[in-house]
Amino acid sequence: MGYADMNQVGTGLRQRIYSRAFIVGSTKNRDNRFVYLVLDNASGDTAIRQGILDGLSSLGGEYSRYGKMNVAVTGTHSHAGPGAWLNYLLPQITSLGFDKQSYQAIVDGALLSIKRAHQSLAPGRLTFGSTEVEDANINRSPSAYLANPEEERKRYTSDVDKTMTLLKFDRLADQKTIGILTFYPVHGTSLFGNNTLVAGDNKGVAAYLFERSVKDDVEYADDFVAGFSQSNVGDTSPNTLGAWCEDGSGLRCTFKESTCGGKTTGCHGRGPYFREMDQGMKSCFENGRRQFSAAKDLVAKMKSTSVKIHGADSVAAFHTFMDFSNFTFRSPLDAGRGDLETCYASLGFSFAAGTTDGPGVFDFTQNATGGSTKNPFWYFARDLLHAPSEKQKKCQEPKTILLDVGESQLPYAWSPNIVDVQLLRVGQMIIIVSPGEASTMAGRRWKDAIAKSATDILGISDPIAVLGGPANTYTHYITTEEEYSVQRYEGGSTLYGPHTLAAHMNLTLTYLPYLRDTPSRKKLPPLPMGPDPPVNTDISYSFITPVAYDTAPIRKSFGGVISSPEKSKTYKPGDTVKTKFIGANPRNNLKLEGTFTAVEYFAPGSNSWEVARDDFDWTLVYHWKRVNPVIGTSEVTVEWLIDDDFYSVGNPRKLKSGTYRMRYFGDSKKLNGDISQFEGTGDTFQVQV
Numbered sequence: 001m002g003y004a005d006m007n008q009v010g011t012g013l014r015q016r017i018y019s020r021a022f023i024v025g026s027t028k029n030r031d032n033r034f035v036y037l038v039l040d041n042a043s044g045d046t047a048i049r050q051g052i053l054d055g056l057s058s059l060g061g062e063y064s065r066y067g068k069m070n071v072a073v074t075g076t077h078s079h080a081g082p083g084a085w086l087n088y089l090l091p092q093i094t095s096l097g098f099d100k101q102s103y104q105a106i107v108d109g110a111l112l113s114i115k116r117a118h119q120s121l122a123p124g125r126l127t128f129g130s131t132e133v134e135d136a137n138i139n140r141s142p143s144a145y146l147a148n149p150e151e152e153r154k155r156y157t158s159d160v161d162k163t164m165t166l167l168k169f170d171r172l173a174d175q176k177t178i179g180i181l182t183f184y185p186v187h188g189t190s191l192f193g194n195n196t197l198v199a200g201d202n203k204g205v206a207a208y209l210f211e212r213s214v215k216d217d218v219e220y221a222d223d224f225v226a227g228f229s230q231s232n233v234g235d236t237s238p239n240t241l242g243a244w245c246e247d248g249s250g251l252r253c254t255f256k257e258s259t260c261g262g263k264t265t266g267c268h269g270r271g272p273y274f275r276e277m278d279q280g281m282k283s284c285f286e287n288g289r290r291q292f293s294a295a296k297d298l299v300a301k302m303k304s305t306s307v308k309i310h311g312a313d314s315v316a317a318f319h320t321f322m323d324f325s326n327f328t329f330r331s332p333l334d335a336g337r338g339d340l341e342t343c344y345a346s347l348g349f350s351f352a353a354g355t356t357d358g359p360g361v362f363d364f365t366q367n368a369t370g371g372s373t374k375n376p377f378w379y380f381a382r383d384l385l386h387a388p389s390e391k392q393k394k395c396q397e398p399k400t401i402l403l404d405v406g407e408s409q410l411p412y413a414w415s416p417n418i419v420d421v422q423l424l425r426v427g428q429m430i431i432i433v434s435p436g437e438a439s440t441m442a443g444r445r446w447k448d449a450i451a452k453s454a455t456d457i458l459g460i461s462d463p464i465a466v467l468g469g470p471a472n473t474y475t476h477y478i479t480t481e482e483e484y485s486v487q488r489y490e491g492g493s494t495l496y497g498p499h500t501l502a503a504h505m506n507l508t509l510t511y512l513p514y515l516r517d518t519p520s521r522k523k524l525p526p527l528p529m530g531p532d533p534p535v536n537t538d539i540s541y542s543f544i545t546p547v548a549y550d551t552a553p554i555r556k557s558f559g560g561v562i563s564s565p566e567k568s569k570t571y572k573p574g575d576t577v578k579t580k581f582i583g584a585n586p587r588n589n590l591k592l593e594g595t596f597t598a599v600e601y602f603a604p605g606s607n608s609w610e611v612a613r614d615d616f617d618w619t620l621v622y623h624w625k626r627v628n629p630v631i632g633t634s635e636v637t638v639e640w641l642i643d644d645d646f647y648s649v650g651n652p653r654k655l656k657s658g659t660y661r662m663r664y665f666g667d668s669k670k671l672n673g674d675i676s677q678f679e680g681t682g683d684t685f686q687v688q689v
Helices: 044-060 061-065 089-093 102-118 200-214 280-304 349-353 376-386 390-396 440-458 481-485 499-510 520-524
Strands: 020-024 033-039 072-077 123-132 162-172 177-183 220-229 243-245 268-269 317-322 328-330 340-341 402-405 418-426 429-433 464-467 561-563 576-583 596-601 610-615 621-628 633-641 658-669 674-681 685-687
Touching: 020 102, 020 220, 033 102, 033 220, 033 317, 033 418, 044 061, 044 072, 061 102, 072 429, 123 280, 162 280, 177 280, 177 464, 200 220, 200 280, 220 280, 268 621, 317 499, 328 499, 349 402, 376 402, 390 402, 418 499, 429 440, 440 464, 440 499, 481 499, 576 658, 596 621, 596 633, 633 658
Parallel strands: 033 072, 177 220, 429 464
Antiparallel strands: 020 033, 123 162, 162 177, 243 268, 317 418, 328 340, 418 429, 561 576, 576 633, 596 610, 596 658, 621 633, 658 674, 658 685
16 A cells, blocks of 8 residues: 555565465364464455455355454555555545455455465464564654653663564474464565555565575475564654655754654655665665564574463454444543543544655644644645534544544545454463554553453463554554654544543453453353444445556567567676566456566576576566556566575575576456466576676
């Protein structure tokens, strides 16, 4: 979905995005299981989750054990994935509506990953470890963090969580590791808003590097999966050099508002390789490498220092819905406060200011009283959409409402009011499945409360609480009440008012007993299911132009070579090689489980061509360009940055010197709608390593 910028239109593929499924089940009770999905996209989603549940239901049989209660759909929060698959109108607007193909690709990929995880189920051992990753995230809203009580802040050494927690899955039969699942908070915004290539951002890189690194390792199963899940990501940034004014002044952005000359547009976070001018590509890889290296080192240490997940037959999960438009509850943090309430969803003026990872436009700034709040035009525009009631304004204070999305239902719901509530448990570990982006301190409070109550209510003496998300739907942000009062971007994007976090904590604590052992759960009353949210897939608008047809230039064929690498040159690591082909629209066939591109190496011993790189690899890029939209001609450029030491980190399969060529696999569409496959093969070139 990119950065909600209509000018950020996809032009190709840097990295395939994946669904990775983890199933945990009791060996004593086959019905006690849960599925934790890590999708390389922005978030979980109501319609996506429903599509997955419908798919599992249609599979029947063994898959009937997976359903509404025990399936968690999380996103890594990459801002470099395709858009147009989200359920609600607001995020659909900047992607020109809803695209069934994009939606179905995510659902089908998730279902396939669940099927593969299910088919590999076997008795295993779960172990837990943690490590500090100091150099992969910073707080992008430190002024809001400072609004939290000083005594609370003194409990922590950083204004972001630096701890990476890791769950390791080992198969008992052969002692092989079949998966790892990590939790670490850092925004998927290493790739900037001018990037137009699909990728999994830094967590996609981390997973790619880990999975690549164990290809020939006998300690790992052939179908090993590395999941790098998001955590309390709300106020984190991967742009670890901080926010600077990109006007040549050499100044940092202002501390409170993140502006330069009073505007947000020139203020941008910098990653470790910001000088490369490559849309954040190298910084993204470096951030992913830092997460990968930390996880790899941790796994090695866990051979002697891991914590066993004991009582692993205590597997439980629950899921319900709550209408947050008018939820009244008692504070879980201060019983003496009386009743609290949440509000219809709304977004404040500071939401439009964007962040230092992706600045906004016009006169919006990250505070509650910026210039935009004094501009009558924005109130006029707001009221044309939906004028908030006095009750809504009061409920959301001190937020100044810009978009009253929760009460906007025409032509269909703009944003969710009905919110997912879900917890998962295995042994002493409890996973909070958060529908929104919890800020650092919000996540800490939530995890602390769950861990404490797990001891009191579940009898767990050494609880481990982790948080994963954004999951199941997308409810924007979850800040503390103190951070909300500052109304930076995260507070302005906390949909349900200042008590949003307290509401989430209240509900998960209230339903915590449903994670008890099976006999104890059976004594509880049925879990209230709550109201079902709308699923808008069948009524969503789409203004995305379909593929009408493709044509090749006169007397040319699809897959024909337009330009090739230099014959006289010997390429070396760090060089970029390109082959350009006569192409067709990639939407004719997404090639799920396949590849658009390949680099092949000629193996002299077997006198045959071997695939050396394909869409799986970060350094091989597929560029698509529509040359003439009227007659339907396209060009595809296959670009390979030959892996040097930086990009070869952890790769057990070293590049060989010799003869290489590039391949392109496409599909063209005729005017009558028929689609035909074709291939292109580039000229050979020489590589010396």
